[in-house]
């Protein structure tokens with residue numbers, strides 16, 4: 487490794503996340519191509535510059551043979567990534583099952599799966615076993631690459647059992663754990679059958695981080711109410727050992743977006759889009775096709791707007807980019823059909839022979855096309871039902887330097903706490919309110935747009951992914967040093 491230069495520290499960092507920043511596609515027996523993975527965690531961590539960390543994670547693909555594993559390990563090493571190989575069965579039980587069908591909906595206040603409740607209950611134990619086994623497999627890879635003094639930064643709900651595995655192996659490991667989703671109210675969390683084991687494991691970390699103060703508060707309440715431990719302003723205390731708990735709001739690398747806007751390829755996209763939608767206002771949605779993103783609710787609110795404002799028909803278009811995700815999980819398959827059905831109905835109702843009000847794409851866009859879209863659109867609609875932070879809202883603001891477009895933002899996204907003064911905040915469940923906000927955004931006077939944008943732009947460009955990572959690692963070192971001092975006193 488090269489050495490880390492975080493605030494003068496000389497130290498190595500092992501970042502452990504379920505998903506590596508690149509996903510692998512097999513092109514031949516020993517040939518792999520790599521492409522950037524989707525999601526907030528990856529886009530934030532890609533924005534961390536000058537950090538010579540190594541990444542440990544799953545490449546998103548099943549590689550049963552040794553030739554393939556060796557070739558992929560080599561290809562990933564060039565990106566400073568180390569793969570954890572998970573077989574199909576474990577992916578099914580741990581990733582599709584426990585992570586995405588149980589923890590994900592629960593942490594976003596959608597509760598334990600509604601349909602097929604009995605089947606879920608029956609499968610629960612085997613899925614939780616697979617979850618623990620998978621976490622142990624990540625831990626095994628960490629042990630292989632760990633050297634004394636390394637900082638180990640575990641990420642997200644997939645790896646809540648990892649801090650315990652690591653500390654059981656070596657109590658002196660410096661372990662941080664960061665959650666990229668909301669941590670729900672303890673009243674929701676306590677319905678989880680494995681609530682005790684997961685909390686106890688997370689508390690093995692030295693530092694536990696969340697995007698917002700509210701999530702940190704919910705976590706501390708869960709520990710006090712469910713485990714009967716003591717919550718202090720610093721964190722959670724158990725028999726004299728303190729686990730520090732704090733909020734570290736994430737950001738993006740805003741310079742990367744600003745630089746992209748100067749590229750000829752992006753400028754070309756910008757002029758094509760401007761020409762294509764001339765004479766119409768353009769609203770943008772960019773989401774993974776996930777139930778937490780509130781895509782059906784957003785589209786229904788747009789329908790209500792069209793219904794109530796016939797003078798806007800044919801003068802406004804909604805571009806919805808819905809990036810397919812977790813396609814093996816039945817809930818996600820149902821969502822895809824539901825969204826298609828609603829879009830088809832609304833386009834049939836309000837479209838003409840030459841134009842439709844909604845352009846819906848079920849795919850990801852390359853970075854340049856995405857930056858161009860962010861730059862040319864008049865309004866961005868981020869209507870998550872719950873969202874840890876939501877970095878699409880940050881990316882939109884970063885690209886709106888000249889246009890000063892309006893951000894409509896769900897009050898249930900973590901980003902509402904940082905961009906709330908500049909955005910129009912909405913309750914995404916209230917489609918009348920969202921429809922009214924669409925009208926407000928489309929007709930907003932330029933001085934108000936300018937003022938709101940200035941506020942958000944200042945935030946996005948000064949609270950970067952780099953600051954987030956530096957602050958977390960700095961705090962982790964500090965916490966461990968203080969704990970050491972305390973034990974020596």
Ligand code: G6P
Pocket residue numbers: 505524525526527528642666667811812
């Ligand atoms: C969210 C999660 C990430 C996850 C991403 C994409 O942002 O917090 O941990 O990587 O979604 O989801 P996926 O299941 O494709 O990794």
